[in-house]
Amino acid sequence: MAARQMPVRVERAEAGFTLLEALVALMIVAMVVLQFLGIRTSALIDATKARNWRLAREIAEERLSELQAGAHETPPKSGDEVRLEKYDGFSYKIVIGESSVTQEESALADSAAGEDAQQGEKLDWQRDREQYRKASQQGLSYAEYQDKIIEDEEKRRLEDKAPSETEFEEIAIVVFFPKLDAKYPDEKESLMIKSRVSTLAISGLTPEQAASVAASKGETPAASGSGAGAGAGAGGNNGGAK
Numbered sequence: 001m002a003a004r005q006m007p008v009r010v011e012r013a014e015a016g017f018t019l020l021e022a023l024v025a026l027m028i029v030a031m032v033v034l035q036f037l038g039i040r041t042s043a044l045i046d047a048t049k050a051r052n053w054r055l056a057r058e059i060a061e062e063r064l065s066e067l068q069a070g071a072h073e074t075p076p077k078s079g080d081e082v083r084l085e086k087y088d089g090f091s092y093k094i095v096i097g098e099s100s101v102t103q104e105e106s107a108l109a110d111s112a113a114g115e116d117a118q119q120g121e122k123l124d125w126q127r128d129r130e131q132y133r134k135a136s137q138q139g140l141s142y143a144e145y146q147d148k149i150i151e152d153e154e155k156r157r158l159e160d161k162a163p164s165e166t167e168f169e170e171i172a173i174v175v176f177f178p179k180l181d182a183k184y185p186d187e188k189e190s191l192m193i194k195s196r197v198s199t200l201a202i203s204g205l206t207p208e209q210a211a212s213v214a215a216s217k218g219e220t221p222a223a224s225g226s227g228a229g230a231g232a233g234a235g236g237n238n239g240g241a242k
Contacts, residue, residue: 045180055087056175056191063092063173064193070201079104081176089178096202098170099149101194102131108174108190162214163203168196 066072078096095104106127128142135145161167176188200210214220 049180052177052189053191055090056177056189057193059084059087059090059092060173060175060191060193063094064195067094067171067173068195068197068201070204072204075203087177090175092173092175095172095174096169098152101170101172102127102149104172104174105192108192111190162217162219163199163205163210165198165200165207167199169199169202171195171197171202
């Protein structure tokens with residue numbers, strides 16, 4: 001009887017070992033599949049991020065080109081955010097005036113830094129360095145430069161001068177778009193590009209219309225200049241960037 005029972009015991013051992021192998025194989029397959037799905041998900045997120053940044057830059061450059069060409073009937077309102085129906089979650093705003101652009105840069109940098117105090121200090125240092133550089137170019141101290149910016153903008157508002165091809169304003173185009181790894185609802189990425197644009201182009205008037213406005217104000221029309229502006233730059237909170 002004992003001799004007959006031996007094969008039965010061996011068969012049961014072999015059957016148990018085969019089940020264990022199957023379970024291990026399934027676990028290995030599951031791990032590989034999960035890893036593959038994780039890689040695909042990460043690649044998809046990276047591709048979407050790249051697409052959003054590229055689209056944001058295209059939108060900003062398109063709006064800047066329109067502004068430089070004077071392709072609008074009324075002057076844009078500085079700081080007004082405009083939603084883009086064509087691109088879900090995307091919006092932009094035009095900021096006009098050096099002090100307004102500086103304030104917008106500071107706000108974007110603070111938003112990008114978030115709770116990272118070290119990053120916030122670094123961004124503050126970079127902004128201050130840029131302001132000192134501009135002040136130095138004009139032979140002014142930092143405080144004098146800040147006062148000059150405010151005085152110049154206030155003077156332009158009070159003078160209400162006719163738009164001209166030879167006078168320029170610093171402007172910035174800021175594009176906002178969804179942040180994929182957001183820490184809170186509706187968190188946005190941002191991209192900013194800057195340039196100097198003639199007041200004529202910003203006004204949306206033709207040279208003839210600007211000359212008529214100048215005449216009505218008793219001003220001497222300025223000599224024709226190069227028109228749009230130069231020196232576009234980019235930034236974001238990275239973004240945003242900037």
